Amino acid sequence: MKNTFGTSVCVTLFGESHGAKIGAVLDGLAPGIPVDESLIAHQLELRRPAGSISTARREQDAFEIVSGVFEGRTTGTPLTILIPNADTRSGDYTRGALRPGHADYTARVKYHGYEDFRGGGHFSGRITAALTAAGAVAIGALRGRGIRIGTHILRCAGIQDAAFTDPEAQTEELNSKVFAVLDAEKGAEMQAAIREAAKAGDSVGGVLETVVTGMPAGVGEPWFDTLESMLAHALFAIPGVKGVEFGEGFALAEKRGSEANDAFALQAGRIVTRTNRNGGINGGISNGMPLVFRCAVKPTPSIALPQDSVDAEGMKEERLTLKGRHDPAIVHRARVVADSVTALVLCDALAQRFGTDWLRGEEA
């Protein structure tokens, strides 16, 4: 399977940066789930470039649902969302030198030069708009079951956000913010740093931290579809993600077992862990605690500074200076994409575990 992900609930992505339309097919979702178009619009808004810290390309993202919804609810058959590409300026892009950090070279090798290279084609971050739209439907479905996802920019340009203190409440709060941080002051510092990098013709990266509350215990497989495996699989498909860790992740590797294990306790008759260093997952399976994980997002590869490269035919080295509209950072825009793939993976895992109808909630 190439551009399709999932087993019971699956999503297929299509489109190119400068093609007619991009879109997503979301299949396998339970019938009868309310589809909130304003939530889709909201999520697309969060992904959209914002002010001086993003590319000047402006897309209205006027999505259209052409199948799978009837009288405001999912039918249970494939739900297809189309998003037209309006603000394309192909003139900005010709098959120039290979852009470092991009897929220009690897796409060329893989597709023998037949790829639609304009604006990165199918590799463009633009495609994440379709993923975000599909993810919004999944996010809505999970909310109906009391499962909530929130992601903040934990680090950006070396500045660190505050830690989660009340995940349940904070996920809600984060979902209404365009620049998702827990500490507004740190957020202002990050944005200043992004602007400064832009001014220098450069870009910055960052780390996203996601928390999921309300996740039932007992979901995931021992080999090979651990919950970590499935989430990481989807998260690493987000352009720019180069690292994923669960719970305390790489920091756990520095600890002793007595500092890494989460002791079990009883709370109101329910088994909980006193700490959550393992990020809500033991043996690949959810343990009922909040899921916690982080993604490293590399700095945007499109920078204005001149770079060493090779021409498109691979015949001679040349100095490359990129034109066009670029993001000095994508970590704040990638946030909603992380939420989206998380929601899609969880819908799939839950439907595999509890059957197609589970996500319908009370009525099931």
Add this chain to the structure above:
Amino acid sequence: MKNTFGTSVCVTLFGESHGAKIGAVLDGLAPGIPVDESLIAHQLELRRPAGSISTARREQDAFEIVSGVFEGRTTGTPLTILIPNADTRSGDYTRGALRPGHADYTARVKYHGYEDFRGGGHFSGRITAALTAAGAVAIGALRGRGIRIGTHILRCAGIQDAAFTDPEAQTEELNSKVFAVLDAEKGAEMQAAIREAAKAGDSVGGVLETVVTGMPAGVGEPWFDTLESMLAHALFAIPGVKGVEFGEGFALAEKRGSEANDAFALQAGRIVTRTNRNGGINGGISNGMPLVFRCAVKPTPSIALPQDSVDAEGMKEERLTLKGRHDPAIVHRARVVADSVTALVLCDALAQRFGTDWLRGEEA
């Protein structure tokens, strides 16, 4: 799919820690590939507990190939390797309190108490012996195509190994070492630290770093089967792995684009990158440079120190002191498992890209 991984080349794992046999079915490998039983034995030897830094459980790992090999070569049909469990002491394990950091609780929720709980059952690291045996066949197949994998213990108990300087030569060297480090002195320090932790009734974790040389460019998919996605999927299925990063990974998130991009250059008419900060992968697709990635391995959850927990029925909290034989560290044993899943993922990706026969090499 539950305990099966892969599309064109796939592996299925079965067995429990204290069951009769564990095993793996490796399917889809090209016909005619030499199967070197001594390489399988060697890899199992590397995984086997070693001296004072490992559990006292000793398994001979007398594997038996019961299908898929004829006259010393793969037939192209499923290759099945069985490994009997000999040194099982079930008396050591009764359904006691839930072991923190283990899958006892999550397995109980998922399987409703019907799971074979002895020694962790199907969740036991013991199952990685079968994975290692299957991986050895995949490693052999890749060698026939000039693709080599090597993993070293980059960090353990806070001690850092030397960096790769000549990956091609060093992978070879690492594959002959039981405790895989590039700097023998650092390795001795690590082992001393493991022994010390063991003496304290505790355990330590570490970070593995893997390099793959000879990987052709153009392998991987944009959405969602990026090479990072597929490798991370398999790596996170290794018990204890809580983080995976490619190239400079999380460190990239701290850098600027100009410091993160790998400039292209021509070398003997071939396109290369001057640096390899992206770990040989751009846009999810291999770029012909060595693949580089790291796994965070948490400290072994089985420790001798008393821990807070809850009894198996979830009725009352209790203090748990583990008996039995435990590893004060698994990072050195997990090394060969990382090599194995890497080899399996690459065989799959290559067979998907170039067809079933590609791995046969010259003769194809």
Add this chain to the structure above:
Amino acid sequence: MKNTFGTSVCVTLFGESHGAKIGAVLDGLAPGIPVDESLIAHQLELRRPAGSISTARREQDAFEIVSGVFEGRTTGTPLTILIPNADTRSGDYTRGALRPGHADYTARVKYHGYEDFRGGGHFSGRITAALTAAGAVAIGALRGRGIRIGTHILRCAGIQDAAFTDPEAQTEELNSKVFAVLDAEKGAEMQAAIREAAKAGDSVGGVLETVVTGMPAGVGEPWFDTLESMLAHALFAIPGVKGVEFGEGFALAEKRGSEANDAFALQAGRIVTRTNRNGGINGGISNGMPLVFRCAVKPTPSIALPQDSVDAEGMKEERLTLKGRHDPAIVHRARVVADSVTALVLCDALAQRFGTDWLRGEEA
């Protein structure tokens, strides 16, 4: 996977009879394959209802390719074709009594009443237009490799067409015919019988016979993805197909081994079989002879005659008389759908066997 079929080359279908758009995503096809829009239009024309032997619903099937094609050739990334639904008359359809032979009842049970019931919704034969469009691209790809598919109406309303005598030439000929028979006289008889059934408020079924020439030997898997399994899987997804047989099929069950085996012989140094009773497949794998198989297509369930049924709520029995526009036969329209799914299955099987690039032909 629900509405997606295939492993290396896969197709996803979406849409409802009376929704905004139907469509297909075709993924995994090699890059660089010419996409002939006139062939797509031609195939859609063959599927379109024709004159007095079909429904009065007329769709222009003005398809639009919105992704995956660049400068007239496949890019190798998902190719998406959209077809708007123009001539919908939803007034004709209200949630009336359950239509016998249709999916009204089963859809209701499966989707709990949330399904888009208008015109059969996602179960409508209308969706086969999208399948036909995707299939046309696959047919074009196979032609580039010398593989040709042809289907004729072997039987309809009890009238039998002539047998294939020169498959290579006849597949070509069939592909230009709206009513695909080898013997034009028999075709005229069939059409008269369809008209007569229509006049009686009834419908007829038929049998389609498909032949594939130019198929390489060695494609298919022993367990469980035999070539027969994969073709049957896709053929049984065509609405109305209730039987599939390969070679002499059910007739083989009446024969002795000496009459059923195909003797091997040498022809110009190439191994062939003297007869082709097994339809070009031995042990689930193609043997290089033409593939031959047949599908039984049941009579259209929508008939004008009154039928016994139950109301939509399942509360009371009632007499049902269908209104709306119906086909007195679909076998002649299903023909091109059989060609399409055959092409899609073969593209997938060939890409699995020989790699992604094989379908590009000479240039590969």
Add this chain to the structure above:
Amino acid sequence: MKNTFGTSVCVTLFGESHGAKIGAVLDGLAPGIPVDESLIAHQLELRRPAGSISTARREQDAFEIVSGVFEGRTTGTPLTILIPNADTRSGDYTRGALRPGHADYTARVKYHGYEDFRGGGHFSGRITAALTAAGAVAIGALRGRGIRIGTHILRCAGIQDAAFTDPEAQTEELNSKVFAVLDAEKGAEMQAAIREAAKAGDSVGGVLETVVTGMPAGVGEPWFDTLESMLAHALFAIPGVKGVEFGEGFALAEKRGSEANDAFALQAGRIVTRTNRNGGINGGISNGMPLVFRCAVKPTPSIALPQDSVDAEGMKEERLTLKGRHDPAIVHRARVVADSVTALVLCDALAQRFGTDWLRGEEA
């Protein structure tokens, strides 16, 4: 996926006719399902060659369950059954001329001569013993949910068995018979005909008819995983099956819509159909009526009569006279294999629909 079938519940087959062991891994079955070893033994007994109408090869089929069962019940993790090959006489098989009707030639093309050719290797009907053992576990699981499967030899050597009159009772009855017919007299005639064919150095085929009672409505997918698609996929993987039809199948193609539709009616408040011409499936989804389908099984290709063929190297034509032990018919032995793959497909479809735990029944 090659030798693995299924999505939520899946089976992997391995082994060769003359290898050390054959086996099956059954994965995804709910935990807590009783595993009745005597039922496995009984099903293997039904598959075993019987008296003068079968091959003289006698296997004890002493199966061993090495994983996935604990205290007599499924654990929910992979259940592996091994069956040693005892009565192998490899001396009977050398790489002789290509046997017509067998996979000798296609295997050679696919595996380039590296296949284990002895006794048909991985293509041997012998492998169905492993499939039967896995199927027995699935059959037991379905029984716990009131779903029963029965198959009879509808036709053999031109002799027709009686039709089902009381499927519920008759499935039970059939499961205790070695030669499964509803009319014992017809069964005796069939066996006489098989013996006669054997005497003539020839073989005969037949048609199997399967009925499934107790199947819930609402299971199956519109595109492409219709219940017919999934069953046909698995049934066509049984060696020798060349045709599959549902309900009245090919006979429906000869009828009018008014004779093919199944009228709905109410029976004790439940929606039923008055007839069952569509075999319990509408629009690819179960409708709550018994599933009914038939498989055409070709005559055994191994016959004693001399046949025209080509030598193994494909260099010269030669006359082939088979030695060794052969079945003059396999239809009576294939019966239990049809039951097995049916059970496996249904367990998978039900688990996909209702979740992993559904098959546990009351306790779920």
